[in-house]
Amino acid sequence: MEAVAPLLPCGVATHGPPPGTDAYAAAGVDYALLDPGKRRAQEGAAGTTVQLARRGFAEVPGTRGESAYVVDAGDHYLATLAEGLGTKSLVADAVREITRRSHYEAVARDTVATILNDLATVGAVPLVVSAYWAAGTSEWFSDGGRMADLVRGWASACAEAGATWGGGETQAIEGIVAPGAATLAGAAMGIIRPKTRLLLGERVVPQDAILIAPASGIHANGLTLARRLAAALPQGYDTPVPGDPWGRGYGEVLLDPAPLYGPLIEALLDAGVALHYAVHVTGHGWRKLMRAGGALTYMIDCLPDVPPVLDFLRTQTGMSNAEAYGTFNMGAGFALYLPQGDVAQAQRVAGERGIGLLPAGRVEAGPRRVVLRPLDVTYDGASLQIR
Amino acid sequence: MEAVAPLLPCGVATHGPPPGTDAYAAAGVDYALLDPGKRRAQEGAAGTTVQLARRGFAEVPGTRGESAYVVDAGDHYLATLAEGLGTKSLVADAVREITRRSHYEAVARDTVATILNDLATVGAVPLVVSAYWAAGTSEWFSDGGRMADLVRGWASACAEAGATWGGGETQAIEGIVAPGAATLAGAAMGIIRPKTRLLLGERVVPQDAILIAPASGIHANGLTLARRLAAALPQGYDTPVPGDPWGRGYGEVLLDPAPLYGPLIEALLDAGVALHYAVHVTGHGWRKLMRAGGALTYMIDCLPDVPPVLDFLRTQTGMSNAEAYGTFNMGAGFALYLPQGDVAQAQRVAGERGIGLLPAGRVEAGPRRVVLRPLDVTYDGASLQIR
Numbered sequence: 001m002e003a004v005a006p007l008l009p010c011g012v013a014t015h016g017p018p019p020g021t022d023a024y025a026a027a028g029v030d031y032a033l034l035d036p037g038k039r040r041a042q043e044g045a046a047g048t049t050v051q052l053a054r055r056g057f058a059e060v061p062g063t064r065g066e067s068a069y070v071v072d073a074g075d076h077y078l079a080t081l082a083e084g085l086g087t088k089s090l091v092a093d094a095v096r097e098i099t100r101r102s103h104y105e106a107v108a109r110d111t112v113a114t115i116l117n118d119l120a121t122v123g124a125v126p127l128v129v130s131a132y133w134a135a136g137t138s139e140w141f142s143d144g145g146r147m148a149d150l151v152r153g154w155a156s157a158c159a160e161a162g163a164t165w166g167g168g169e170t171q172a173i174e175g176i177v178a179p180g181a182a183t184l185a186g187a188a189m190g191i192i193r194p195k196t197r198l199l200l201g202e203r204v205v206p207q208d209a210i211l212i213a214p215a216s217g218i219h220a221n222g223l224t225l226a227r228r229l230a231a232a233l234p235q236g237y238d239t240p241v242p243g244d245p246w247g248r249g250y251g252e253v254l255l256d257p258a259p260l261y262g263p264l265i266e267a268l269l270d271a272g273v274a275l276h277y278a279v280h281v282t283g284h285g286w287r288k289l290m291r292a293g294g295a296l297t298y299m300i301d302c303l304p305d306v307p308p309v310l311d312f313l314r315t316q317t318g319m320s321n322a323e324a325y326g327t328f329n330m331g332a333g334f335a336l337y338l339p340q341g342d343v344a345q346a347q348r349v350a351g352e353r354g355i356g357l358l359p360a361g362r363v364e365a366g367p368r369r370v371v372l373r374p375l376d377v378t379y380d381g382a383s384l385q386i387r
Numbered sequence: 388m389e390a391v392a393p394l395l396p397c398g399v400a401t402h403g404p405p406p407g408t409d410a411y412a413a414a415g416v417d418y419a420l421l422d423p424g425k426r427r428a429q430e431g432a433a434g435t436t437v438q439l440a441r442r443g444f445a446e447v448p449g450t451r452g453e454s455a456y457v458v459d460a461g462d463h464y465l466a467t468l469a470e471g472l473g474t475k476s477l478v479a480d481a482v483r484e485i486t487r488r489s490h491y492e493a494v495a496r497d498t499v500a501t502i503l504n505d506l507a508t509v510g511a512v513p514l515v516v517s518a519y520w521a522a523g524t525s526e527w528f529s530d531g532g533r534m535a536d537l538v539r540g541w542a543s544a545c546a547e548a549g550a551t552w553g554g555g556e557t558q559a560i561e562g563i564v565a566p567g568a569a570t571l572a573g574a575a576m577g578i579i580r581p582k583t584r585l586l587l588g589e590r591v592v593p594q595d596a597i598l599i600a601p602a603s604g605i606h607a608n609g610l611t612l613a614r615r616l617a618a619a620l621p622q623g624y625d626t627p628v629p630g631d632p633w634g635r636g637y638g639e640v641l642l643d644p645a646p647l648y649g650p651l652i653e654a655l656l657d658a659g660v661a662l663h664y665a666v667h668v669t670g671h672g673w674r675k676l677m678r679a680g681g682a683l684t685y686m687i688d689c690l691p692d693v694p695p696v697l698d699f700l701r702t703q704t705g706m707s708n709a710e711a712y713g714t715f716n717m718g719a720g721f722a723l724y725l726p727q728g729d730v731a732q733a734q735r736v737a738g739e740r741g742i743g744l745l746p747a748g749r750v751e752a753g754p755r756r757v758v759l760r761p762l763d764v765t766y767d768g769a770s771l772q773i774r
Binding site: 029030031033034036037038040041042043044045047048049050051052054055057059064065068069071078080081082083084086087089090125127128130131132133134138139141142144147148150151152154155158159162163164165166167168169170171172173174175176177178181182183185186187189191224227 | 416417418420421423424425427428429430431432434435436437438439441442444446451452455456458465467468469470471473474476477512514515517518519520521525526528529531534535538539541542545546549550551552553554555556557558559560561562563564565568569570572573574576578611614
């Protein structure tokens with residue numbers, strides 16, 4: 001992956017207005033509308049915590065609002081979550097017209113990745129993944145080639161992450177899901193053992209280093225906007241993406257699946273790296289770096305290479321850097337928070353797996369915000385209302 | 388609930404042609420199309436079992452294809468699953484036009500019930516429920532009244548079942564989910580402790596009694612067909628349902644949520660009832676009674692009262708009994724399989740909870756089939772290709 005033109009070398013502060021209108025809201029996902037409902041659900045959920053004690057379990061303080069819900073099971077923790085792919089499968093459906101391939105192996109890998117990458121943020125290793133696939137028609141499931149791809153991708157991603165695919169549910173829900181489409185989602189259960197491997201936002205402290213694990217592309221976030229762009233391009237999904245080493249069209253490059261970051265987190269913990277926290281950079285883009293909450297400033301001095309497809313998206317839509325980094329991962333798949341003294345070891349362990357961890361910045365005492373110094377962009381705490 | 392006209396007293400064998408065309412397939416859910424995809428997924432999933440050993444866990448033999456996936460965790464079992472409501476929320480959306488109430492408290496209860504009733508079939512008590520709600524637009528989540536109902540129903544059902552609502556995901560997935568609609572689904576993790584409480588199909592033996600726990604209505608299965616009927620009725624969802632004690636319209640009666648059967652199963656096991664197996668009667672209706680598989684005949688001599696809404700549906704659509712019982716629960720929410728000697732105690736324990744368990748029949752050695760003697764209807768093994 002090569003460095004991309006409009007981004008500047010690390011440490012050079014430059015342009016970038018503060019976020020104005022939210023380009024992503026204009027493209028159909030408005031977090032100002034979504035987030036209050038999410039918060040209401042979080043409040044309702046918190047009221048049920050008392051039930052765990054009936055079963056001899058306990059909620060882990062601070063777990064509410066993390067990417068996975070963590071329960072104290074005595075000599076270990078259990079973590080659970082549910083997640084969905086979003087609209088990326090619609091890109092595969094459209095690209096199939098061009099390539100004559102279903103691309104559902106990649107779509108399945110992305111769905112499993114979005115589930116298991118969330119699970120990895122709390123330091124859990126996966127035990128079981130459940131699938132939930134709801135199509136608009138029964139016929140959707142009778143496309144044998146696509147189903148074979150979907151099953152192969154799901155199974156291989158589970159195996160690569162060390163998870164067992166336990167089962168799941170396939171439904172035809174006419175009138176809710178569009179006729180040719182499917183909602184692809186799932187759930188996971190994982191274990192944290194020994195308990196010292198638990199990662200929680202409240203463990204982040206000033207002076208922690210922030211390491212960035214690279215993204216492979218758009219992952220599963222921002223696809224609604226990406227699809228709008230395709231509709232506006234004369235060549236649509238067939239438009240070449242500058243910088244793609246294989247000369248592929250926009251649609252195919254969008255479909256590159258996200259990496260599974262869980263094995264990296266597991267390797268770091270196995271090696272004794274004192275990870276404090278990990279963030280899966282998804283909705284809200286780099287604003288997610290302050291997911292941990294608390295009065296902490298996340299000072300970024302160095303940005304990762306931007307995957308060509310994201311630079312293409314930003315350029316073509318005319319987004320400001322503030323909008324782009326507040327929406328897409330822009331090259332950051334995972335953010336890791338750890339003591340400065342453990343950075344070298346973490347980089348060595350990741351390097352052995354072929355992953356370059358970028359020392360991107362550090363945590364400082366100060367108002368809750370993310371500062372992207374190379375871009376002169378700041379996201380204040382109010383721009384991330386949920387965790 | 389009163390006995391419904393066309394059904395005859397227990398033990399009287401009568402009419403009923405064998406299943407012909409599948410009325411439910413004509414209404415948009417074709418299991419002949421759905422089931423091969425489901426089986427393909429089950430095969431793909433089975434290939435990942437080896438991963439559990441990496442974590443020090445093991446798959447429980449016979450768990451594949453049960454309603455929940457069960458893992459051996461040493462001194463206990465863990466069970467997980469994902470499930471979705473189907474299209475029942477569309478009924479609530481339509482009935483809101485009549486009643487000016489969202490009915491999403493009932494819809495939420497039904498979603499939790501469909502998840503946790505599946506979990507209960509393996510003898511697990513729930514620990515954590517995760518929500519997955521995917522709407523067609525961000526605006527869907529900003530209907531404060533509906534969201535409040537949804538959250539209240541979800542939380543109260545979790546609490547009633549003794550589960551903690553751990554969290555979940557809310558997504559807007561434009562282009563996949565219809566603009567005014569939402570896919571409502573979720574997942575659960577439960578525990579089976581002591582391990583003797585595990586329920587598995589392979590434990591069913593000849594001479595086991597079959598007890599039926601009553602259904603409250605249509606539950607979450609068969610709604611696509613039920614919605615087609617509403618569209619064909621001159622008064623639509625406002626059509627009175629004969630036998631409904633509150634004189635409500637068809638739409639409102641359809642929305643009666645399913646009971647949570649988990650606490651009943653838990654009470655039976657607590658009381659030492661030697662349950663062998665439990666079946667959540669959902670898709671495929673009474674054909675599900677042979678879910679356990681094996682060369683066993685499920686001989687039914689006595690049928691439960693049919694909820695008025697299901698009798699209305701059968702009458703209005705002109706379904707044969709074979710079609711109706713092969714599609715809807717027709718009054719059977721749960722089927723329990725246990726030694727004859729434990730029947731009286733099971734009925735006593737259920738009675739203390741206000742639940743009448745109907746001794747409906749027994750298991751016999753013989754070809755795999757379900758025989759509804761009062762209706763002269765037989766479903767052979769080939770009519771339930773999946774478990």
